[in-house]
Amino acid sequence: MNTMAPHDVKLIEAITRITDTLDADLFFYAGEICREGYERVCDGLDQLGPDKRTNCGLFLNTYGGDPHAAYRLARALGHHYERLILYVHGPCKSAGTLMAIGFNEIVIGDRGELGPMDVQLANREEILEYNSGLDMIQAMDRLHKHAKDAFKDFMKDMRMKEHLSTKFASDTARQLTQGLFSGLYAQMDPVRLGHVQRTMLITEAYGNRLNARTGILRSEKSLRALVYDYPTHDFVIDRSEARNHLFAEGYVRCPDLHEHMVAALLYELHPGSRRDVEFLHLLHTVVTPAALPTADDQAGEAAATPVQEPKAAQHGKRGRQAGNKPVSTLPQE
Template sequence: MDITSNKILQYALNQNSDVYVYSGAMSRPGSNSILEAYYNSSQRENAALVLTTYGGDAEAAYIIARFFRQMYTRFTVYVVGPCKSAGTLLALGAHEIVMDLQAELGPLDVQVAKDNELWRRNSGLDIFQSLTTAGQYSFQIFETNFLRIKASSGGVINTETAADVASKIAVGLLAPITSQIDPLRLGEMQRAVGVAREYGSRLGVDDEIVEKLITDYPSHGFVIDFEEAKDLLKGVRRPTEFEQEFVQQVQQVMKHSTGHECIKMPFPGNQSVAGLIPTEPPAEVEASDAEESEASEAPDVEPAELAEGADPTTEDTHLREDGTTHEQAETTSDHPEAQQHPEHQPGDRAPSGESDSASDERG
């Protein structure tokens, strides 16, 4: 792949940016992979993260967001598919959130481990919604029975007695439900929600927006699309045509290396793929740049003095009176057959597709 077709390399060079990818469950091993990848990066001025996740560990998301903000001047998140819960928290730390047509964010719905079940999690808001629902139903039950008792008694039963009977009915119906709420579990959920609130605030998001993302949505999977995200958050935009090509090429690279469509959809299972996309220029590009640099620094030589095949940028090249170099004269005397085929000097570079060792064998 040459540099003109390598959109990832073009993006890295044009934006002066390292390119990272995170796909799958947000976790500490995943955040560790991102941080460790930094030491293998070019450590450019900016960073881009292509992110796809259903959520997970809020601490891991916060660590990644803070890391990028501290180590790079500008941090951009590209979202092509789902970016839920802890993924949304990570995206809140970016200077820009670039959302493609199928991209979606989600509420800051903190997930906590489910009791006695491996790999399964509950929403941190479940217990609060349960309490809210129980309170609403308890009042409806009380009100309905109070009015019914008063009406059916024809005024014989006074208000105090009717209220007492109605409250006992409501308590009797809801007590088996509310008794299942563990006070310790309630405290754990409260702390989990507080974690999301504090992390969002520390990433520089307005408290009002953080609170809305935590409490105003009914489910973990609720879709916050581009239009809603643009109205809710700063720095949300659509990708340019070139950025679309860049992300598509990241998708191709990841599919080739993992076998999964892990940019449009999170990596399956409770696992993740996280790390750095190499963006170093190919060796031949670097060599070409080096040759151009040396050529610009070399002393001027009249073209008429150069023999065919001589390289004016090579420091060891010295011209003889007959127009050839000392190296060519020595090579010609050692290899008489080269005189018959001057177009293939033994020291010349091998043609494209052949190694230098193959060229040496022919000489």
């Protein structure tokens, strides 16, 4: 028989309170958003069977991943539950933000942050380094603007200051502009540019499909802003930015005391910075502070200790089987 400290009981009470108030199954997903994570979520939902509640609450810590997997995850949860609530206490970046569009409500803590959805592509020059897909598109736009301005300046100077004929001035300006910028344009790989543009369109198309179900975005411009307009992939989209510029009124709120308590402990368990995936059903597996990694643990290692639920929590589940086990954690890469 397990002995629980007072703070463990408070944690279970907080989870049970959220579960009963929202009539929601509560899940925790942390790490890279990938197909493997999608399969684990589907396996976890299958284990619940007919014991699922009406709604779903997901605590998500991630720095992003595969947009295809993000779309599948959001759609899978939407198939199983009527209403989806997303809890963001730490990072929910890139593909995590794409997932957020598929939810009916987003609860963002003071330290929570979303991020732009521009695609990250492997750097051909460096190992394990990525560049934003917007880099090439923005470079092309900048070159186009500079080339057009250069042609206008050459043309104006020769026509107005040197009093040359319009035909001669335009031909000379064209040759000067071509000589100045042709080398830069030659460095652009059209095949890679096409790949970047298609990938960005994929992310935008997934966002449109998810928003068609939830209507969570403020306008069509909000989705384009998330994909194209932010200056860097690491740009911080906090609660104020999300509420005032991206999502419709009433869809973003602050966490209450119980939600904050659960989210804070889960952030300590796995802040989302590691690639390994952690997926838990919070009423079937309660993670205690004693299970958190110590200074002697290996880098990136986390632990979770199952705790037997008290009878009050079992009664709150309306007949659920308390013996369901969470999906096991993958070994660290």
